[in-house]
Amino acid sequence: xxxxxxxxxxxxxxxxxxxxxxxxxxxxxxxxxxxxxxxxxxxxxxxxxxxxxxxxxxxxxxxxxxxxxxxxxxxxxxxxxxxxxxxxxxxxxxxxxxxxxxxxxxxxxxxxxxxxxxxxxxxxxxxxxxxxxxxxxxxxxxxxxxxxxxxxxxxxxxxxxxxxxxxxxxxxxxxxxxxxxxxxxxxxxxxxxxxxxxxxxxxxxxxxxxxxxxxxxxxxxxxxxxxxxxxxxxxxxxxxxxxxxxxxxxxxxxxxxxxxxxxxxxxxxxxxxxxxxxxxxxxxxxxxxxxxxxxxxxxxxxxxxxxxxxxxxxxxxxxxxxxxxxxxxxxxxxxxxxxxxxxxxxxxxxxxxxxxxxxxxxxxxxxxxxxxxxxxxxxxxxxxxxxxxxxxxxxxxxxxxxxxxxxxxxxxxxxxxxxxx
Numbered sequence: 001x002x003x004x005x006x007x008x009x010x011x012x013x014x015x016x017x018x019x020x021x022x023x024x025x026x027x028x029x030x031x032x033x034x035x036x037x038x039x040x041x042x043x044x045x046x047x048x049x050x051x052x053x054x055x056x057x058x059x060x061x062x063x064x065x066x067x068x069x070x071x072x073x074x075x076x077x078x079x080x081x082x083x084x085x086x087x088x089x090x091x092x093x094x095x096x097x098x099x100x101x102x103x104x105x106x107x108x109x110x111x112x113x114x115x116x117x118x119x120x121x122x123x124x125x126x127x128x129x130x131x132x133x134x135x136x137x138x139x140x141x142x143x144x145x146x147x148x149x150x151x152x153x154x155x156x157x158x159x160x161x162x163x164x165x166x167x168x169x170x171x172x173x174x175x176x177x178x179x180x181x182x183x184x185x186x187x188x189x190x191x192x193x194x195x196x197x198x199x200x201x202x203x204x205x206x207x208x209x210x211x212x213x214x215x216x217x218x219x220x221x222x223x224x225x226x227x228x229x230x231x232x233x234x235x236x237x238x239x240x241x242x243x244x245x246x247x248x249x250x251x252x253x254x255x256x257x258x259x260x261x262x263x264x265x266x267x268x269x270x271x272x273x274x275x276x277x278x279x280x281x282x283x284x285x286x287x288x289x290x291x292x293x294x295x296x297x298x299x300x301x302x303x304x305x306x307x308x309x310x311x312x313x314x315x316x317x318x319x320x321x322x323x324x325x326x327x328x329x330x331x332x333x334x335x336x337x338x339x340x341x342x343x344x345x346x347x348x349x350x351x352x353x354x355x356x357x358x359x360x361x362x363x364x365x366x367x368x369x370x371x372x373x374x375x376x377x378x379x380x381x382x383x384x385x386x387x388x389x390x391x392x393x394x395x396x397x398x399x400x401x402x403x404x405x406x407x408x409x410x411x412x413x414x415x416x417x418x419x420x421x
Contacts, residue, residue, distance in 0.1 A: 017048045017092035017126075018075060020067060023057040032096075034313055038280070039096050039128060041231075046135050048092060052078060065110065066095060066103050076111050079123060092124050097281070099127040101160045128281055129156060144207050151200040154193050161186050161193075220409065221262075222270040222402050225297050227325060228306035229317040230277025233340040236385040237306060238274040241395070260296070265399045268406070273300070278324045280316075294328050301405050303335045304398070309373070309382070310344035318376075334405070336397060337377040342368060343384040365390060 019039050021032045032055060040050045054075055056067040065072045075093065083089040093111060108125045126134075133156060136149040226234040242261040260273045273296045297303070303325070307318050318337075325333075345363065368374065368382045381397055383390045 015048045015091040016051045016088055017043055017094050018078070018090055019043070019050050019053045019094050019096070020075070021053070021055050021096040022061060022067070023055060024060060029055075034316075035096050035280070039094065039131075042128070042131050042135065043094060046131060046138065048094075051082075051087075051090065054078075061097065062103075063100075064103065064106050066097070066099060066107065069110075072107065072110050079111070090123055092126055094131055095125075095127045097127060098129045099125070104160055132279070132282070147200055147203050147207065151197060151204065154197050154200070158190060158193050158197070161189055222302065222405050222409070223273065223296075223300045224263075224270055224302045224304060224398070224402065225273045225275055225300035226304050226306060227275055227297055227321060228277060229308065229321055230279050232277065232306045232308040232311075232317070233385050234274055234277065234306050237304075237338070237340065238272065240385050240388065240391060241398075242272050265395055265402070268399060268403055270402045270406075278321050280320055282324070297325065298329050300333065302398075302401055303333050305335050305337045305377075307337060307339050308341050309339040309368075310341040310346075334401060335377065336379045336381065336401060338394065339368070339373060339380065339382045340385055342382050343387045343389065 019036050021036045021039070023029050023032050027035075036053055036055070043050050054067070054071065056071045058068060062068045067075075079090045079093075093107070095107075099107070104125060104127070111123055111125065133149065133153045136145075137153060140146040140149045226238060228234050238259065238261070242263045260271055263270060263272045275294070275296055305318075305321060305325075307314050311317060342365065345368075363371075365382055374380050374382075379397060379401070381390065381394050383394050385391070
């Protein structure tokens, strides 16, 4: 891939970027705007400043340049015009979908074409997948997470290496020999990446066995997993419920490593785990690499699906998580749906008079419990983890569901529960 002129993935200065999305018959303008909003949040998480958005209306992504040659020229002209801005030039061009190796090569070639020194353009091209991978590279803390992310990153990069080192081809053999050119730099890089992937794959197999052993040593305790879209407040809930200090931040993918804590409610012990958040278009290689992390979801007895009710598209996020869980788990698991951040939830009431200005209004907990959202799932509850609102009701519901699983697992102890109650 084209190397950024700062020659580092994470430069000390804030990089500036253009965001690019498509409007197609399958994706409306409103949906594209929502996706670009999320892409901007991803960029901010990676310490990138979005400076401009380009949206192309097209029947389907162009196989050569994603947006078409005309729009690509428009993007290049914008970069050239603003390369001497006081805030700094454009460093990155980020596409909202995953680019094929062919698209990536063509876009990098066209945007960095140097026909005239005055029109010199030097930017790095990224897509949504590599942006997420770089965030994971930046935020991975444990050796396990770092190994998982590095492997996913190399698997993505391998077919996308460009022929930018062809001038380093080894020389032909001398002495009148008829040998062809030696190994090119790109071939050497591909070979080294392949060897590194094989080594990481073996490391992950070893770590997977260790993780499986650790899960077995936890005994027969009921296991509860917090799941949900990224940045919905799972880590905040984890800290509140288990009185732990899991890192929590208002950015995407604050948590990459699964954290497991023993928790007790009214003398009933169980294990509570905080898992990596899901997101639209989560890279396939990342899902494969985080197999052991997702095993916490697969092997959980009870799922707590956390939803950020204050997000304008929480319904789509809810569906994305449900689909991801369905792909991970072969069977449907008992689930509690927790609508979090009710302190930030507002709605726009309908006005009979069209001349009356629209306004955003808060809605009380009692009103929320009478809405259609409360009927979305058998077990739904509304809370604010940040404000500690309705947490006792959540604890009581968790107690009842964990107790039911425990009794089902150990029916001969049912009389103990009756005596305790």
